Amino acid sequence: MVKEMRSVVNPFSPLKHNNVIIKFAVSFLLVGLAFHLLVSDSFTFSSVVETPVPANEETEPESLVASLPAEEPLSNDFAANESQTSQPGKCDLFVGDWIPDPSGPFYTNQSCLQIEGHQNCMKNGRPDSGYLHWRWNPRGCSLPRFNPKKFFRLMRNKSWAFIGDSISRNHVQSLLCTLSQVEQAVEVYHDEEYRSKIWRFPSHNFTLSVIWTPFLIKADIFEDMNGVSSSEIQLHLDKLDKKWTDQYRNLDYAIIAGGKWFLKTAIYHENNVVTGCHYCPGQNLTELGFDYAYRKALQLIFYFITNSDHKALAFFRTTTPDHFENGEWFSGGTCNRKVPFKEDEVGMIDVDTIMHNIELEEFEKATALGPEKGVALKLLDTTRLSLLRPDGHPGPYRQFQPFAEDKNAQVQNDCLHWCLPGPIDSWNDLVMEMIVNGGIYQ
Ligand SMILES: *[C@@H]1O[C@H](CO)[C@@H](O)[C@H](O)[C@H]1NC(C)=O
Ligand SMILES: *[C@@H]1O[C@H](CO)[C@@H](O)[C@H](O)[C@H]1NC(C)=O
Ligand SMILES: *[C@@H]1O[C@H](CO)[C@@H](O)[C@H](O)[C@H]1NC(C)=O
Numbered sequence: 001m002v003k004e005m006r007s008v009v010n011p012f013s014p015l016k017h018n019n020v021i022i023k024f025a026v027s028f029l030l031v032g033l034a035f036h037l038l039v040s041d042s043f044t045f046s047s048v049v050e051t052p053v054p055a056n057e058e059t060e061p062e063s064l065v066a067s068l069p070a071e072e073p074l075s076n077d078f079a080a081n082e083s084q085t086s087q088p089g090k091c092d093l094f095v096g097d098w099i100p101d102p103s104g105p106f107y108t109n110q111s112c113l114q115i116e117g118h119q120n121c122m123k124n125g126r127p128d129s130g131y132l133h134w135r136w137n138p139r140g141c142s143l144p145r146f147n148p149k150k151f152f153r154l155m156r157n158k159s160w161a162f163i164g165d166s167i168s169r170n171h172v173q174s175l176l177c178t179l180s181q182v183e184q185a186v187e188v189y190h191d192e193e194y195r196s197k198i199w200r201f202p203s204h205n206f207t208l209s210v211i212w213t214p215f216l217i218k219a220d221i222f223e224d225m226n227g228v229s230s231s232e233i234q235l236h237l238d239k240l241d242k243k244w245t246d247q248y249r250n251l252d253y254a255i256i257a258g259g260k261w262f263l264k265t266a267i268y269h270e271n272n273v274v275t276g277c278h279y280c281p282g283q284n285l286t287e288l289g290f291d292y293a294y295r296k297a298l299q300l301i302f303y304f305i306t307n308s309d310h311k312a313l314a315f316f317r318t319t320t321p322d323h324f325e326n327g328e329w330f331s332g333g334t335c336n337r338k339v340p341f342k343e344d345e346v347g348m349i350d351v352d353t354i355m356h357n358i359e360l361e362e363f364e365k366a367t368a369l370g371p372e373k374g375v376a377l378k379l380l381d382t383t384r385l386s387l388l389r390p391d392g393h394p395g396p397y398r399q400f401q402p403f404a405e406d407k408n409a410q411v412q413n414d415c416l417h418w419c420l421p422g423p424i425d426s427w428n429d430l431v432m433e434m435i436v437n438g439g440i441y442q
């Protein structure tokens with residue numbers, strides 16, 4: 001069990017051993033604000049603008065990779081293995097390095113109209129652009145760039161959903177932006193808060209959706225759109241959220257993710273009885289710890305997927321680290337770095353390590369019997385590679401031109417979500433590779 005601890009040690013000290021920090025009492029607040037400030041109606045959509053379409057269907061995306069200089073100024077010698085093709089089962093896609101990539105992103109703030117305002121770093125005036133010129137390079141195998149034409153071909157008549165919190169929305173927008181370079185999406189549904197949406201790509205008969213369910217299990221949430229809570233979250237550890245399970249039968253593919261919301265204060269229910277809580281001082285309840293609830297939730301989710309008679313291909317995406325330095329989200333924390341970390345330059349903070357370990361353990365258990373049962377559950381383990389990208393967050397540029405009037409203005413930083421374009425685009429390279437070649441967890 002994990003108890004709350006407080007500390008002010010900088011989690012990003014190069015020395016891993018200095019990392020005895022837990023942003024516990026504060027982290028539940030962090031997510032409250034960070035997530036909720038970003039739940040705005042600014043996620044607008046237009047389907048009328050023409051966008052450039054790559055000229056040659058087959059070769060265009062690959063040629064971006066092929067056109068890389070043979071000798072890049074790499075800080076390691078893994079480039080020697082770059083021309084290797086992936087061998088399913090042999091390559092761990094999630095162990096590698098970020099290497100310079102002069103080709104840059106597939107889309108910009110001009111060519112993609114679906115970028116949420118708070119993640120539109122280019123438009124908001126982020127002055128540097130170096131963070132756009134890196135790509136994830138797994139050790140010992142190559143990772144081709146996402147190929148939207150090929151993706152559409154594979155996805156004809158299919159439907160795909162991103163299921164989770166605002167990071168899942170961040171992720172779906174990355175995919176939308178890339179796909180919209182080939183065909184514009186048509187939004188066919190949104191909920192009242194613009195948090196769940198469905199898009200159609202008519203010429204490819206492909207349906208993409210995002211389902212907002214931050215806990216994935218049944219939760220009564222009493223927060224307004226600004227993250228101000230009027231009562232504790234009531235979390236039912238033995239019931240899944242029907243919002244996504246009711247849709248599951250209609251899906252061919254799903255990317256499911258959770259995590260950060262479990263850090264919030266919540267009262268835990270099992271069998272309709274209150275069994276404890278997480279971070280509820282002053283109430284006569286047993287502190288069970290977020291890890292207890294997160295593990296229960298994952299067990300329920302994985303059980304549902306592996307025992308469903310509907311055979312979708314489900315990815316579970318692991319927790320995403322934040323990069324607040326010199327403070328927290330509410331105390332002036334920032335993320336001003338301009339380049340990725342190298343492998344040994346950063347250690348994971350304790351909450352992320354705890355979550356990630358639970359994810360790996362429960363995934364392992366759930367898939368132990370997988371192949372015999374025909375279970376298609378894959379782990380999209382983006383935690384570590386994302387940890388290496390402190391440079392990929394909006395920081396102060398979650399707002400439009402934050403320093404236009406006062407260059408010393410104090411502004412809220414977002415060091416949790418990712419700029420679009422940005423490092424999160426590489427998550428889709430990994431997804432594509434896992435669909436096409438299987439990847440390590442096939
Ligand atoms: C895109 O960003 C640039 C600055 O990088 C800005 O000048 C331009 O107005 C933005 N365009 C849109 C459509 O947001
Ligand atoms: C290249 O890949 C092979 C296995 O595929 C591995 O043994 C070797 O260490 C790799 N070389 C580098 C420089 O990563
Ligand atoms: C898509 O559905 C149409 C109509 O049912 C069918 O004719 C076509 O073969 C399907 N294509 C693929 C790739 O499944």
Ligand SMILES: *[C@@H]1O[C@H](CO)[C@@H](O)[C@H](O)[C@H]1NC(C)=O
Pocket residue numbers: 156157158159205
């Ligand atoms: C589109 O895909 C659905 C299955 O998802 C299929 O039933 C339908 O016939 C397809 N439509 C066309 C025009 O291919």
Ligand SMILES: *[C@@H]1O[C@H](CO)[C@@H](O)[C@H](O)[C@H]1NC(C)=O
Pocket residue numbers: 284
């Ligand atoms: C706390 O709960 C326990 C068991 O439910 C009960 O015995 C005890 O009296 C309660 N304490 C207070 C201060 O309410």
